[in-house]
Amino acid sequence: MKILIVDDSRAMRMIVRRTLRQAGYGQHDIEEAANGREGYEQIQSTKPDLVLCDWNMPEMTGIELLQKLKDEGHGVKFGFVTSESTDEMRARANEAGGLILIAKPFTPDSFKGALAPHIS
Amino acid sequence: MASAAPSTEGEGAVPQLPKLEDVQELVFGLVGQPVTLTRGGKIRSNQGGTVAVYVDDQDRLAAFAISDVAFAAYCGAALAMVPPKEAHRVVLAQKLDDNLWENYQEIVNVAASLFCNTGPHVRLKEMLPLSRELPEDVIFALRRPVARMTMRAEIEGFGQGQLALAVG
Numbered sequence: 001m002k003i004l005i006v007d008d009s010r011a012m013r014m015i016v017r018r019t020l021r022q023a024g025y026g027q028h029d030i031e032e033a034a035n036g037r038e039g040y041e042q043i044q045s046t047k048p049d050l051v052l053c054d055w056n057m058p059e060m061t062g063i064e065l066l067q068k069l070k071d072e073g074h075g076v077k078f079g080f081v082t083s084e085s086t087d088e089m090r091a092r093a094n095e096a097g098g099l100i101l102i103a104k105p106f107t108p109d110s111f112k113g114a115l116a117p118h119i120s
Numbered sequence: 121m122a123s124a125a126p127s128t129e130g131e132g133a134v135p136q137l138p139k140l141e142d143v144q145e146l147v148f149g150l151v152g153q154p155v156t157l158t159r160g161g162k163i164r165s166n167q168g169g170t171v172a173v174y175v176d177d178q179d180r181l182a183a184f185a186i187s188d189v190a191f192a193a194y195c196g197a198a199l200a201m202v203p204p205k206e207a208h209r210v211v212l213a214q215k216l217d218d219n220l221w222e223n224y225q226e227i228v229n230v231a232a233s234l235f236c237n238t239g240p241h242v243r244l245k246e247m248l249p250l251s252r253e254l255p256e257d258v259i260f261a262l263r264r265p266v267a268r269m270t271m272r273a274e275i276e277g278f279g280q281g282q283l284a285l286a287v288g
Contacts, residue, residue, distance in 0.1 A: 009222070009226050009229075010222060011196075011200065011222055014199060014200055015150055015152075015199065018152050083232065083243075103233075104233065105230050105233060
């Protein structure tokens with residue numbers, strides 16, 4: 001399975017990658033992108049099975065990326081890993097087809113709980 | 121007449137200091153190395169240290185996280201699996217390099233959640249070098265009698281540093 005981490009913070013990409021490994025998903029192919037625009041291009045070219053995406057990013061935000069994918073009928077599984085997790089954000093994410101919203105700080109257990117239904 | 125408990129919600133509410141164990145758990149989760157925090161100590165040298173400035177939803181100064189160079193460097197290095205000897209070199213030089221600065225900044229960014237558990241929402245506005253001349257409003261806020269907690273930190277495999285949190 002191919003997982004794409006989209007976050008403008010290099011440090012957070014490292015943390016997410018490590019947490020995936022600690023949660024038992026280290027055997028998957030993990031890729032990274034530094035903003036929504038780059039993430040979009042990578043989704044087109046490398047076709048990940050799951051996208052874990054920050055919400056606030058330059059170039060293109062996470063929700064803009066998800067909306068664009070939805071508008072184009074792209075079926076990639078999509079989740080957010082974000083500092084904020086308001087009810088409004090959850091509603092917007094759900095409406096756009098987001099499957100997961102993991103709030104920072106997170107633990108390997110919270111990652112596992114959120115991702116298990118979506119990772120084979 | 122009994123005094124009212126401080127408000128923790130809405131206009132005028134102030135954030136609360138987190139529990140020590142919550143700080144420890146958050147730092148451990150982010151840096152990926154066991155971290156032991158104990159109350160006490162003092163930030164002896166400003167050189168190379170940082171102050172993270174948090175604001176509430178009205179952009180008012182709400183909380184601060186002040187670290188010495190060792191805490192910032194060791195956390196930043198542990199997060200990215202930078203070898204301890206590289207982190208020690210940075211501590212001796214008393215200046216974070218760009219990578220460790222960015223790594224540590226992500227930690228203080230996520231640490232905003234520590235202040236939101238019982239109080240109003242706060243977010244990281246910026247992280248500043250402690251050695252540089254700080255903005256006047258930050259200096260003023262830090263000199264006010266605000267609630268503070270100072271901690272000694274042992275980052276396993278790296279060394280000791282100091283962290284202080286302040287609200288008000």
